[in-house]
Amino acid sequence: xxxxxxxxxxxxxxxxxxxxxxxxxxxxxxxxxxxxxxxxxxxxxxxxxxxxxxxxxxxxxxxxxxxxxxxxxxxxxxxxxxxxxxxxxxxxxxxxxxxxxxxxxxxxxxxxxxxxxxxxxxxxxxxxxxxxxxxxxxxxxxxxxxxxxxxxxxxxxxxxxxxxxxxxxxxxxxxxxxxxxxxxxxxxxxxxxxxxxxxxxxxxxxxxxxxxxxxxxxxxxxxxxxxxxxxxxxxxxxxxxxxxxxxxxxxxxxxxxxxxxxxxxxxxxxxxxxxxxxxxxxxxxxxxxxxxxxxxxxxxxxxxxxxxxxxxxxxxxxxxxxxxxxxxxxxxxxxxxxxxxxxxxxxxxxxxxxxxxxxxxxxxxxxxxxxxxxxxxxxxxxxxxxxxxxxxxxxxxxxxxxxxxxxxxxxxxxxxxxxxxxxxxxxxxxxxxxxxxxxxxxxxxxxxxxxxxxxxxxxxxxxxxxxxxxxxxxxxxxxxxxxxxxxxxxxxxxxxxxxxxxxxxxxxxxxxxxxxxxxxxxxxxxxxxxxxxxxxxxxxxxxxxxxxxxxxxxxxxxxxxxxxxxxxxxxxxxxxxxxxxxxxxxxxxxxxxxxxxxxxxxxxxxxxxxxxxxxxxxxxxxxxxxxxxx
Numbered sequence: 006x007x008x009x010x011x012x013x014x015x016x017x018x019x020x021x022x023x024x025x026x027x028x029x030x031x032x033x034x035x036x037x038x039x040x041x042x043x044x045x046x047x048x049x050x051x052x053x054x055x056x057x058x059x060x061x062x063x064x065x066x067x068x069x070x071x072x073x074x075x076x077x078x079x080x081x082x083x084x085x086x087x088x089x090x091x092x093x094x095x096x097x098x099x100x101x102x103x104x105x106x107x108x109x110x111x112x113x114x115x116x117x118x119x120x121x122x123x124x125x126x127x128x129x130x131x132x133x134x135x136x137x138x139x140x141x142x143x144x145x146x147x148x149x150x151x152x153x154x155x156x157x158x159x160x161x162x163x164x165x166x167x168x169x170x171x172x173x174x175x176x177x178x179x180x181x182x183x184x185x186x187x188x189x190x191x192x193x194x195x196x197x198x199x200x201x202x203x204x205x206x207x208x209x210x211x212x213x214x215x216x217x218x219x220x221x222x223x224x225x226x227x228x229x230x231x232x233x234x235x236x237x238x239x240x241x242x243x244x245x246x247x248x249x250x251x252x253x254x255x256x257x258x259x260x261x262x263x264x265x266x267x268x269x270x271x272x273x274x275x276x277x278x279x280x281x282x283x284x285x286x287x288x289x290x291x292x293x294x295x296x297x298x299x300x301x302x303x304x305x306x307x308x309x310x311x312x313x314x315x316x317x318x319x320x321x322x323x324x325x326x327x328x329x330x331x332x333x334x335x336x337x338x339x340x341x342x343x344x345x346x347x348x349x350x351x352x353x354x355x356x357x358x359x360x361x362x363x364x365x366x367x368x369x370x371x372x373x374x375x376x377x378x379x380x381x382x383x384x385x386x387x388x389x390x391x392x393x394x395x396x397x398x399x400x401x402x403x404x405x406x407x408x409x410x411x412x413x414x415x416x417x418x419x420x421x422x423x424x425x426x427x428x429x430x431x432x433x434x435x436x437x438x439x440x441x442x443x444x445x446x447x448x449x450x451x452x453x454x455x456x457x458x459x460x461x462x463x464x465x466x467x468x469x470x471x472x473x474x475x476x477x478x479x480x481x482x483x484x485x486x487x488x489x490x491x492x493x494x495x496x497x498x499x500x501x502x503x504x505x506x507x508x509x510x511x512x513x514x515x516x517x518x519x520x521x522x523x524x525x526x527x528x529x530x531x532x533x534x535x536x537x538x539x540x541x542x543x544x545x546x547x548x549x550x551x552x553x554x555x556x557x558x559x560x561x562x563x564x565x566x567x568x569x570x571x572x573x574x575x576x577x578x579x580x581x582x583x584x585x586x587x588x589x590x591x592x593x594x595x596x597x598x599x600x601x602x603x604x605x606x607x608x609x610x611x612x613x614x615x616x617x618x619x620x621x622x623x624x625x626x627x628x629x630x631x632x633x634x635x
Contacts, residue, residue: 019101051310051340072340087218125191126222133165133212142166169209192241249293262287269309280355284363318350338412344373
């Protein structure tokens with residue numbers, strides 16, 4: 006429906022966005038400024054501990070500095086609760102005390118038609134449930150009992166039965182006053198091609214109602230009782246209510262469970278979901294009889310940033326996992342991840358839970374593997390890489406797969422992880438930068454990992470700028486190190502305003518246009534080409550040591566410059582030849598401090614202290630004064 010100009014603005018004015026979002030998050034009151042309408046919290050769209058999710062009541066927008074989710078109150082309701090646009094507007098209008106505008110006649114007619122179709126499916130759901138209690142459903146009840154479903158489970162999941170009759174449901178719905186054309190449009194009946202009387206779509210089947218995220222019955226799934234039936238499972242056809250590629254079974258209850266801290270588990274079928282939910286894994290959903298679609302993936306990510314895909318351990322489950330890899334890679338990124346559980350061969354979740362209990366299922370879910378592991382397994386399992394050509398072919402396939410990932414950071418981390426796996430597989434023959442601390446030549450003391458200054462950078466000021474830039478770039482790419490180095494980073498004083506803005510953003514966990522410019526400039530700096538090798542290093546301790554080395558060198562350079570300036574300021578008159586020699590020694594020491602990879606890898610702290618003491622001795626002794634004539 007069309008809304009009058011200014012209606013949405015009036016809603017935003019009356020309903021602070023923090024009131025809407027505050028129902029889903031816990032505000033960090035130490036970081037928030039309530040008087041200004043400035044709110045911070047852990048992001049509801051991806052798992053984190055820090056408060057990187059920002060909400061501004063004055064502007065009416067939210068933004069997460071971690072996963073980059075952003076929008077207004079309407080978008081939040083759509084993303085967090087899976088609402089349609091007009092549903093979100095209606096909810097906010099009610100909260101604002103505003104009357105929704107009257108829709109145009111055609112839109113009203115469509116809404117009324119949809120309401121009548123929902124009335125048909127709800128009436129059918131009630132009829133199916135009643136049929137499960139009849140004598141004709143005895144075999145169906147026995148089957149459900151063998152599967153361990155008691156009356157409480159039948160009621161909870163609204164399980165019913167369609168008798169083996171060609172027109173029983175159609176006639177029952179007619180008797181309730183529904184027009185036959187409406188019954189057919191809702192997918193409950195079908196008309197033969199020759200134009201004869203409508204007949205029931207579901208016959209001699211156990212019925213599972215399918216409800217959307219708002220709890221409305223939009224269709225059904227039916228399991229055949231006849232083992233020779235052409236289709237073991239049959240879903241409702243595509244209707245104005247039901248699109249099997251855009252919905253998930255058990256979505257509404259699963260979303261409520263996930264909001265309380267459970268994980269989203271994606272199983273293969275109705276009975277798998279029922280078994281999982283009854284075992285305590287209430288965040289379980291299933292696609293509707295088809296392979297997972299792109300729309301279903303987006304729907305999952307609205308509910309949880311990292312769904313766990315639980316697949317049967319048979320060949321069909323393996324094929325489903327491999328298809329999902331290619332589907333998910335072009336959409337993966339921060340807040341849009343997948344993990345996988347492959348069940349033991351020949352078992353589905355129901356089998357595993359019955360055989361080993363819910364604890365076994367929980368342990369398996371805890372060990373879920375990330376998407377990158379499944380990609381690696383698909384490209385390597387059952388193959389032999391005994392020639393350069395085969396290794397090159399593997400690397401080409403992996404590169405092509407990773408190239409599909411749209412997010413730069415995610416793509417880089419995939420590449421790093423796959424290079425590490427290649428290294429392990431090929432026993433060191435794959436290209437990889439090794440940052441593991443080793444031994445110094447001629448010394449038993451282990452060396453500290455460093456980033457060398459390129460030989461082309463000889464000017465001390467330029468070298469200092471490079472050290473500063475590398476430090477800031479590492480912190481921007483590895484933000485977990487900022488808190489560890491916070492005190493030392495605060496002592497930096499970049500002269501470039503964009504670098505200064507980037508440093509401010511890093512320390513304050515904010516984001517500014519100037520800071521982003523500074524980061525992009527550092528990324529493009531040719532002299533910082535070695536820095537990505539730091540990011541490729543999985544060992545955070547090693548990267549922290551490299552960052553510490555950079556800051557050591559910056560502080561050593563600053564200390565040396567200060568001492569030299571003080572000495573030069575105190576020197577008056579002409580210096581003797583001895584002073585000239587001593588100053589040359591200081592210059593050499595300064596050069597070694599800036600190039601620690603030379604001279605056997607000197608210890609910066611020791612050199613800086615020794616140099617400072619030497620300069621103090623020179624100054625106190627006034628070595629520049631010529632001795633008096635005797």
